[in-house]
Amino acid sequence: MRIPERGRSRDEVMALLERAGASDLPWREGKTFAYVYEGGRDVEDVAKHAYMRYLTENALDPTVYPSLLKFETEIVAMAIAHLRGDKDCVGNFTSGGTESCLLAVKAARDYARKERGIAEPHMVLPVTAHACFQKAAHYFDIGMTLVPINPQTFKVNPYDMEAAIRPETILLVASACQYAHGVIDPIPEIAAIAQRRNLLLHVDGCIGGFLLPYFRRLGAPVTDFDFAVPGVTSISMDFHKYAYAPKGASVVLYRSKALRRHQIFTAATWTGYSVINPTIQSTKSGGPLAATWALLHYLGDEGYLRFAERTLAATRAIADAIRRNPHVRLLAEPESSLIAFTADDFPIFPIVDIMRKRGWFVQPQLGYMGSKANIHLSIDQSTLDLVPQFLPDLEAAIEAARSANLRLPEEMRAMLASLSPETFTPETYRQLMALAGTSDGLPEGTAPINLMLDAMPPEVAGIVMTEFFNDLYVQPREAPAAA
Ligand SMILES: Cc1ncc(COP(=O)(O)O)c(C=O)c1O
Numbered sequence: 054m055r056i057p058e059r060g061r062s063r064d065e066v067m068a069l070l071e072r073a074g075a076s077d078l079p080w081r082e083g084k085t086f087a088y089v090y091e092g093g094r095d096v097e098d099v100a101k102h103a104y105m106r107y108l109t110e111n112a113l114d115p116t117v118y119p120s121l122l123k124f125e126t127e128i129v130a131m132a133i134a135h136l137r138g139d140k141d142c143v144g145n146f147t148s149g150g151t152e153s154c155l156l157a158v159k160a161a162r163d164y165a166r167k168e169r170g171i172a173e174p175h176m177v178l179p180v181t182a183h184a185c186f187q188k189a190a191h192y193f194d195i196g197m198t199l200v201p202i203n204p205q206t207f208k209v210n211p212y213d214m215e216a217a218i219r220p221e222t223i224l225l226v227a228s229a230c231q232y233a234h235g236v237i238d239p240i241p242e243i244a245a246i247a248q249r250r251n252l253l254l255h256v257d258g259c260i261g262g263f264l265l266p267y268f269r270r271l272g273a274p275v276t277d278f279d280f281a282v283p284g285v286t287s288i289s290m291d292f293h294k295y296a297y298a299p300k301g302a303s304v305v306l307y308r309s310k311a312l313r314r315h316q317i318f319t320a321a322t323w324t325g326y327s328v329i330n331p332t333i334q335s336t337k338s339g340g341p342l343a344a345t346w347a348l349l350h351y352l353g354d355e356g357y358l359r360f361a362e363r364t365l366a367a368t369r370a371i372a373d374a375i376r377r378n379p380h381v382r383l384l385a386e387p388e389s390s391l392i393a394f395t396a397d398d399f400p401i402f403p404i405v406d407i408m409r410k411r412g413w414f415v416q417p418q419l420g421y422m423g424s425k426a427n428i429h430l431s432i433d434q435s436t437l438d439l440v441p442q443f444l445p446d447l448e449a450a451i452e453a454a455r456s457a458n459l460r461l462p463e464e465m466r467a468m469l470a471s472l473s474p475e476t477f478t479p480e481t482y483r484q485l486m487a488l489a490g491t492s493d494g495l496p497e498g499t500a501p502i503n504l505m506l507d508a509m510p511p512e513v514a515g516i517v518m519t520e521f522f523n524d525l526y527v528q529p530r531e532a533p534a535a536a
Pocket residue numbers: 149150151152154183185228230231232257258259260261291
């Protein structure tokens with residue numbers, strides 16, 4: 054495919070964009086229980102206007118865009134106050150949770166290098182910590198120990214964290230809350246260990262950090278997790294989740310500038326302009342900053358509290374319905390706005406496809422270390438109005454999955470379980486894809502592939518997923534679909 058020879062009218066291009074999105078996951082009615090946090094039309098409108106106003110401004114150089122510096126420092130100040138930090142706390146705006154967590158790990162690595170002379174750093178994290186910490190370990194060449202969790206509460210035991218500490222450990226990680234099951238790790242106890250062992254502790258509040266203080270104010274029991282806990286040295290918190298900002302909006306906060314210094318990259322050792330990058334991105338649109346700042350002013354604390362109240366009510370209603378259904382069970386007692394449920398008598402994944410046919414998106418999660426295959430729901434303020442529609446559909450989907458009882462044949466399960474990364478070849482991949490019923494693109498239903506992935510050793514599932522995306526992102530060879 055080549056760049057189209059001639060341009061088209063604005064209207065034509067807009068129509069093409071609309072057509073391209075026709076089979077995307079519809080999110081606007083709030084029927085999507087992952088990926089999207091919906092604040093409603095007015096919130097979207099404010100965010101879009103603010104975003105477009107600052108679309109082209111470049112946050113690469115805050116000295117020539119004082120507006121962007123103002124937005125960033127004020128957003129960070131609000132985030133610090135929200136998480137009970139003091140005047141010594143500092144932070145930066147980033148493109149998302151992953152970037153915030155990557156930066157916290159990079160800062161910890163370079164801090165430990167300088168202050169403690171650690172050459173081969175290592176970190177300790179619960180297996181429920183978001184995979185972006187494994188990505189950080191992978192990108193920054195840091196060793197890690199994944200600590201198992203209590204299979205009843207899905208929280209890590211602080212003593213297990215302590216037992217995993219080594220002389221070269223630089224950082225402990227805990228979540229408030231963790232994504233998969235929505236529970237909060239015992240952060241005060243882990244922080245006490247971090248202090249006693251003179252270690253840094255990053256609290257991943259990417260998904261819970263913004264919402265949980267509101268839940269606390271609404272009377273829900275919320276474990277202390279923020280800067281009010283001595284020993285917490287950095288926190289990540291996303292605005293593009295429960296602050297309903299457009300994607301590309303998060304902060305990473307530090308207890309002190311002394312630690313944040315190690316996040317910043319500068320280079321005067323090349324022939325171009327002076328590079329001073331506090332975050333991973335260099336050139337970046339002012340759009341996410343402006344939209345986040347605008348929404349904080351538009352909704353205000355009062356608006357967010359109202360949204361949190363709606364989110365809490367929706368979560369409780371859905372969790373209650375799952376508790377009442379004898380065929381499924383909650384994996385953990387939800388402590389935030391996230392729910393994971395599973396079934397013991399039939400495979401759970403077909404529910405995803407059945408719900409999709411009814412217009413809902415619920416998210417499959419593979420089993421791993423004490424967490425069996427399950428379905429995840431991220432609930433937001435828009436869910437509340439849909440609960441009366443959602444619950445009967447969910448009940449019907451559970452019933453249909455139960456009678457379908459879609460299982461992999463025993464020989465196939467045994468074959469999948471016997472796969473190993475050492476013997477995995479392109480031919481193995483081709484055979485697996487044929488078995489899963491995929492042709493060129495995405496499989497019809499997602500259940501067969503998820504059941505298969507769940508039956509493989511996780512290292513092999515990782516290889517399969519890599520190959521799948523390596524195949525998915527290929528250039529169309531035909532004329533443009535738009536022609
Ligand atoms: C706890 C937690 N940490 C980190 C992330 C990664 O955030 P992002 O997808 O914005 O990179 C997520 C995403 O859901 C999360 O829930």
